[in-house]
Amino acid sequence: MKKKIIASILIFYPILDIIYGIDKNIFGISAPINQVLRGFILIYLITFIKNKKQLVIISIFSFFMFLGEIYYQLVRIGSHSISSDVNYVFKIIFFVVSIYAIENIIKQKILKAEDILKYMIWSTYIISISILISPFGLGFKTYAGAPIERFGYKGLFDIQNGITATLLIVAPLCIYMFYKTGLKRYLVNYLLILSSLSIIGTRSGLIGLILIVAIQMIAYVFITKWTKLKVILFTSLVLVVVAALFLSKNLLFNYIQKQIQILNDNWKGNWYSFLLSNRNLQVMWTQQYINSLPGWFNPILLFGLSYSTVNWIVHQHYSGFMSMEMDFYGVLYNSGIWVFTFITCMILIRAIASFRLMIKFWMDPKFLSAFLSVFIGIVHSFYGGHVIYEALPSLYFACILSISKVQWVALKNVTSNKNQSNKEMRISMIEPVGGHGGMNYYDFNLCKEIKRLDTTVTLFTCDETVSENENFAINKTFKKIYGNDSSIIRGLRFLKGLSKSIIYSKRDHAKIIHYHFFKYTVIELICVIIAKISGHKVVVTAHDIESFSKQGNLFLTKVIYHFSDRIIVHNNSSKNELIGKVHVADSKIRIIPHGNYINNINTEISKEDALNKIGNVSKNDFIILFFGQIKEVKGLDILINSIPYVLKHNKQLKVIVAGKVWKNDIDKYLQQIKINNIDEYFLLNVHYIPDNEVDYYFAAADLVVLPYKKIYQSGVLLNAMSYKKVVLASDLPGMKEIINDGDNGYTFKAEDYEDLANKLVYIMNNKEKMKLVENNAYNFVKSKHSWEIIAQATVQMYKEIY
Numbered sequence: 047m048k049k050k051i052i053a054s055i056l057i058f059y060p061i062l063d064i065i066y067g068i069d070k071n072i073f074g075i076s077a078p079i080n081q082v083l084r085g086f087i088l089i090y091l092i093t094f095i096k097n098k099k100q101l102v103i104i105s106i107f108s109f110f111m112f113l114g115e116i117y118y119q120l121v122r123i124g125s126h127s128i129s130s131d132v133n134y135v136f137k138i139i140f141f142v143v144s145i146y147a148i149e150n151i152i153k154q155k156i157l158k159a160e161d162i163l164k165y166m167i168w169s170t171y172i173i174s175i176s177i178l179i180s181p182f183g184l185g186f187k188t189y190a191g192a193p194i195e196r197f198g199y200k201g202l203f204d205i206q207n208g209i210t211a212t213l214l215i216v217a218p219l220c221i222y223m224f225y226k227t228g229l230k231r232y233l234v235n236y237l238l239i240l241s242s243l244s245i246i247g248t249r250s251g252l253i254g255l256i257l258i259v260a261i262q263m264i265a266y267v268f269i270t271k272w273t274k275l276k277v278i279l280f281t282s283l284v285l286v287v288v289a290a291l292f293l294s295k296n297l298l299f300n301y302i303q304k305q306i307q308i309l310n311d312n313w314k315g316n317w318y319s320f321l322l323s324n325r326n327l328q329v330m331w332t333q334q335y336i337n338s339l340p341g342w343f344n345p346i347l348l349f350g351l352s353y354s355t356v357n358w359i360v361h362q363h364y365s366g367f368m369s370m371e372m373d374f375y376g377v378l379y380n381s382g383i384w385v386f387t388f389i390t391c392m393i394l395i396r397a398i399a400s401f402r403l404m405i406k407f408w409m410d411p412k413f414l415s416a417f418l419s420v421f422i423g424i425v426h427s428f429y430g431g432h433v434i435y436e437a438l439p440s441l442y443f444a445c446i447l448s449i450s451k452v453q454w455v456a457l458k459n460v461t462s463n464k465n466q467s468n469k470e471m472r473i474s475m476i477e478p479v480g481g482h483g484g485m486n487y488y489d490f491n492l493c494k495e496i497k498r499l500d501t502t503v504t505l506f507t508c509d510e511t512v513s514e515n516e517n518f519a520i521n522k523t524f525k526k527i528y529g530n531d532s533s534i535i536r537g538l539r540f541l542k543g544l545s546k547s548i549i550y551s552k553r554d555h556a557k558i559i560h561y562h563f564f565k566y567t568v569i570e571l572i573c574v575i576i577a578k579i580s581g582h583k584v585v586v587t588a589h590d591i592e593s594f595s596k597q598g599n600l601f602l603t604k605v606i607y608h609f610s611d612r613i614i615v616h617n618n619s620s621k622n623e624l625i626g627k628v629h630v631a632d633s634k635i636r637i638i639p640h641g642n643y644i645n646n647i648n649t650e651i652s653k654e655d656a657l658n659k660i661g662n663v664s665k666n667d668f669i670i671l672f673f674g675q676i677k678e679v680k681g682l683d684i685l686i687n688s689i690p691y692v693l694k695h696n697k698q699l700k701v702i703v704a705g706k707v708w709k710n711d712i713d714k715y716l717q718q719i720k721i722n723n724i725d726e727y728f729l730l731n732v733h734y735i736p737d738n739e740v741d742y743y744f745a746a747a748d749l750v751v752l753p754y755k756k757i758y759q760s761g762v763l764l765n766a767m768s769y770k771k772v773v774l775a776s777d778l779p780g781m782k783e784i785i786n787d788g789d790n791g792y793t794f795k796a797e798d799y800e801d802l803a804n805k806l807v808y809i810m811n812n813k814e815k816m817k818l819v820e821n822n823a824y825n826f827v828k829s830k831h832s833w834e835i836i837a838q839a840t841v842q843m844y845k846e847i848y
Contacts, residue, residue: 049156049161051090052156053157062084063205063208064172066078066080068202081133081136095147095150097150107142114382118131130357134380135353137435138377138435141434141440142392144440144444144445145392148445148448159449160226163219163449166446167219170216170239171235171238173212177246189247208432208437210243210432211423211427213243214251214255214423214426215442216239216442217239218418219416222412222416226412240255250426257422262414265411325371325372325430329375332370335351335359348384351379352380371430371432372429373427373435374427377389377435389434396448396450397420399455400447403417403450416450419446471848473496473502473556473560474554476547476562477489477507478506478524481512482510484737484761488761498834499837499838499841503518504521507521507522508522509526523543523550525543548576548577551582552582558844559577561577562586566603571602574586588614589616591615600627603628612635616637617779618783636843638839640759640831649741649770653745653746655742655745660746663729667699668698668810671702671747671766672702677708679756680755680757681753681797684755684798684799687799689722689803690724692806696807696811703729704731704732706733707732744771749772749809751773751774752766753775755796757776757781760775760780763785764784764827764831766823767790767826767827768827771823772791774802774805774809775791790823791819
């Protein structure tokens with residue numbers, strides 16, 4: 047049923063303009079009945095668009111166009127006609143919807159591309175027959191009432207330029223279908239169209255006719271193989287053309303003389319204006335009007351002047367002009383630079399696809415014919431107009447543009463699928479923190495193992511990342527994004543680095559961009575949106591689940607994850623949080639654990655050497671290490687409050703606090719230590735710990751304490767276990783997924799300093815068990831958190847969306 051309805055629309059579409067032409071020219075009714083019927087067609091076409099991204103684009107575009115109408119009413123430049131403007135807006139939206147709808151119709155296999163071309167060609171029977179019977183009194187003259195004597199008939203249509211553009215766009219496709227099917231009826235269609243163009247008599251039609259025939263004849267001569275029949279046919283055609291020119295030389299000479307006289311009398315010898323029928327003056331007059339506006343105000347930079355205002359401007363200068371006829375200039379002046387850019391990009395993307403097909407299959411006249419159709423449509427839009435916002439040709443122009451894109455994408459997919467068996471997957475990992483914040487260990491381990499699984503991965507990171515002889519590519523596109531420069535400057539540098547990363551990813555044919563997010567702001571949203579616009583699939587590893595709720599960025603988080611194709615979390619508690627608070631679909635989330643640090647650490651340093659390096663610590667002390675960024679949520683205050691209770695049982699201990707304070711005042715903790723009178727039991731190295739010093743702190747430690755109040759995963763936990771250190775951590779869900787209390791570590795009741803103190807006393811009194819626990823911890827992270835297993839799970843996830 048759908049196929050029949052679409053076929054009927056394509057075949058009988060010209061009848062809508064015939065109805066309007068009859069109503070206006072015979073009955074004197076100017077009501078746009080044809081546009082009302084097109085409104086129903088528009089609604090029907092939208093139902094075929096299943097791509098959410100395309101629907102969002104259409105919605106935003108339509109909103110912007112109608113927002114322009116509100117703007118025109120407020121600004122009140124020139125003369126306005128709401129009905130005229132709305133009619134124009136409808137035609138532009140119809141063109142955009144038609145492109146997306148036809149692409150979806152082909153992709154959904156409702157109709158094949160050749161079916162659409164066939165129905166387009168069949169529609170020209172209606173146009174051609176109407177034109178061919180016009181000289182017998184059954185149609186309208188092309189230039190009836192024109193001040194310059196010109197010949198032509200336009201059938202029962204009102205606007206000759208619209209049917210001229212339609213026939214010029216469809217004509218080359220007759221040859222396409224002839225080569226595709228071998229059916230001679232398409233040659234009959236071709237001849238009918240050429241005859242109709244000559245009868246209409248527009249300059250663009252006659253020039254286009256000559257251009258199409260010349261190019262396709264040359265292609266026929268040089269692309270197809272020479273045979274005796276071809277030589278005879280070609281020779282006969284040349285003789286017929288020469289004979290026809292000789293026999294009609296007087297008629298041809300008189301016609302040329304007449305055109306030269308018209309040129310000199312009305313265009314002062316200006317060939318350019320003559321060929322464009324003075325349409326170039328429309329642009330000049332409109333620009334002059336804009337220049338006359340206040341110097342600070344340029345409407346082109348926003349919503350343009352409006353369709354009715356531009357029409358009013360050109361009509362003021364010459365009553366024969368009813369509108370800005372050159373489409374690209376018209377869209378620019380009518381709707382402004384943003385709509386112009388959008389429409390131009392839509393057309394150019396598909397025109398380039400058509401050109402690539404022609405180059406790819408340069409010996410195939412079908413794709414030459416298809417490109418010729420696109421080329422004629424663009425040229426006519428630019429110089430002759432009546433294509434983009436003329437409803438009749440806009441549908442057929444949209445069809446050939448859509449077919450070109452779909453065919454090119456299909457070709458790329460076929461080529462890509464053929465190459466996939468021989469080529470690796472290509473992934474871009476964009477992680478700007480890198481060596482600035484200790485993420486280089488994570489990045490390098492993951493990328494190394496992914497590369498070993500026949501997957502090409504490129505890491506895009508910051509210029510503070512140090513790398514040596516890695517087996518994967520590293521591109522430090524994020525330069526000087528940290529430091530003391532203003533946030534605006536650093537933000538612009540970040541966007542520059544992001545743009546470079548996306549461009550390089552596109553150049554290297556990476557299909558997936560893998561981000562690592564620690565917060566959820568506009569910057570992260572921009573990252574995802576740009577990646578999606580550039581045609582990439584997006585994977586996000588959510589390292590910090592709590593940040594969205596704490597910073598009040600729940601809405602942004604939802605939008606970010608809506609556009610993400612897959613989300614990686616490190617444990618079940620993180621997954622449950624995403625599903626419960628952000629309402630992310632379970633099908634999008636993959637649990638892939640955080641990897642260990644075994645390959646990046648030095649466990650050969652003795653405790654004695656480590657203590658000598660750190661200083662101010664007795665070798666007889668039981669060393670408790672609090673390591674990492676000092677945040678409120680990390681619970682250092684809980685550890686401090688527990689120590690007085692521990693000292694009642696054992697005074698031979700030292701707490702080393704090593705890490706940088708993050709948005710917090712260290713004085714709070716110093717005061718807490720002073721009040722408890724435990725200064726001598728604490729060593730505070732509250733600064734960033736360089737990579738080359740980390741080994742010493744863990745080598746010195748007997749126990750690593752993580753008294754976190756809220757956290758979903760911890761790199762410090764896995765780091766400590768990689769060093770074969772016993773860990774005592776809060777019994778938060780994320781911690782308990784790794785630590786089995788008493789087996790490979792210990793847990794205490796979160797935010798309960800008394801329970802923490804009791805566990806510290808227990809551990810210190812059972813030192814003989816610590817060796818077993820630390821071995822279990824090491825074996826656990828080595829097996830369950832190996833980067834090899836993590837890379838395998840990550841690559842498997844890539845394959846799901848590649």
